[in-house]
Amino acid sequence: MTDMAKSDNSQQAFWNGDAAQAWVEAQGVLDQMFRPFEDALVEAVAAQPGNRILDIGCGTGSVVRAVSRRLGQRQEQRQGARCTGIDISEAMIAAARAIAAREGVSADFICADAQTHDFAPESFDMIVSRFGVMFFDDPVRAFANLRRSVRSGGALRFAAWRSAGDNPFMTAAERAAAPFVPDMPVRQKDAPGQFGFADQHRVARILEDSGWRDIAVAPIDVACAIPKAALDGYITRLGPLGRILPQLDEKARGQVIEAVRAAFAPFVQGEEVRFIAACWMVAARA
Numbered sequence: 453m454t455d456m457a458k459s460d461n462s463q464q465a466f467w468n469g470d471a472a473q474a475w476v477e478a479q480g481v482l483d484q485m486f487r488p489f490e491d492a493l494v495e496a497v498a499a500q501p502g503n504r505i506l507d508i509g510c511g512t513g514s515v516v517r518a519v520s521r522r523l524g525q526r527q528e529q530r531q532g533a534r535c536t537g538i539d540i541s542e543a544m545i546a547a548a549r550a551i552a553a554r555e556g557v558s559a560d561f562i563c564a565d566a567q568t569h570d571f572a573p574e575s576f577d578m579i580v581s582r583f584g585v586m587f588f589d590d591p592v593r594a595f596a597n598l599r600r601s602v603r604s605g606g607a608l609r610f611a612a613w614r615s616a617g618d619n620p621f622m623t624a625a626e627r628a629a630a631p632f633v634p635d636m637p638v639r640q641k642d643a644p645g646q647f648g649f650a651d652q653h654r655v656a657r658i659l660e661d662s663g664w665r666d667i668a669v670a671p672i673d674v675a676c677a678i679p680k681a682a683l684d685g686y687i688t689r690l691g692p693l694g695r696i697l698p699q700l701d702e703k704a705r706g707q708v709i710e711a712v713r714a715a716f717a718p719f720v721q722g723e724e725v726r727f728i729a730a731c732w733m734v735a736a737r738a
């Protein structure tokens with residue numbers, strides 16, 4: 453039985469297909485990689501007065517758990533303190549629920565499309581997201597829906613990627629694989645996806661048009677790292693390569709993996725893989 457709100461969106465199909473399974477399996481590595489963003493969002497929550505927090509596109513729930521733990525430490529605000537994660541992916545939400553239960557973290561998880569989900573009006577004090585808001589097919593409608601869920605004066609804080617060109621680590625695999633894969637999907641500017649919010653002026657316009665105010669879109673360059681031993685799994689399972697590799701014959705697959713490994717060599721330092729994530733930290737008020 454699922455509580456998924458159905459919509460006709462290709463992102464829903466994507467995040468409920470092989471990508472979700474790959475994300476669930478790579479979750480430990482990804483959470484390690486993106487830990488600095490989690491810390492920044494937890495700090496942002498701690499700096500705000502409210503204690504009802506909503507995490508958009510929460511995935512397997514690392515940010516939700518970290519926020520819930522932080523809210524639990526706020527003795528003066530324990531009453532009603534709650535973090536809720538929403539995600540369109542059934543597999544991710546199932547994993548999020550299981551991990552939270554295993555770790556004894558009390559939090560709510562909703563499996564639904566955040567752009568259309570019928571949130572109770574003004575039921576949150578703050579919305580956060582780590583890379584979970586660039587996938588909406590109608591972002592103005594989505595952010596208007598999210599704004600209604602937040603009390604007047606409530607805060608929005610999310611991290612989103614700057615451009616593909618600004619993020620050579622994130623695009624190294626597809627660039628290296630391109631000569632071997634003639635029909636490599638081409639990224640469309642502003643299309644829903646990882647780099648859908650690359651244009652800061654567009655992000656600001658989307659928020660303005662959906663009724664948010666005090667909008668600030670600030671560039672942040674964040675040092676991220678994963679163990680070298682995790683690199684192969686990361687590059688072969690996630691992103692465009694995760695989709696393409698299973699379709700190639702063994703010879704082509706071997707060639708691609710070799711080329712891609714070489715492309716990541718500059719990021720390897722000793723036993724770690726290090727890179728700078730070029731992102732926006734976006735803040736606004738309802």
Ligand SMILES: C[S@@+](CC[C@H](N)C(=O)[O-])C[C@H]1O[C@@H](n2cnc3c(N)ncnc32)[C@H](O)[C@@H]1O
Nearest residue numbers: 467509510511539540541565566582583584587
């Ligand atoms: C890049 S992942 C980030 C996951 C998580 N925030 C993290 O940092 O680990 C993007 C997430 O957004 C979710 N997502 C995409 N479109 C969504 C939508 N319309 N409503 C809710 N979640 C969505 C995906 O299922 C996926 O879990």
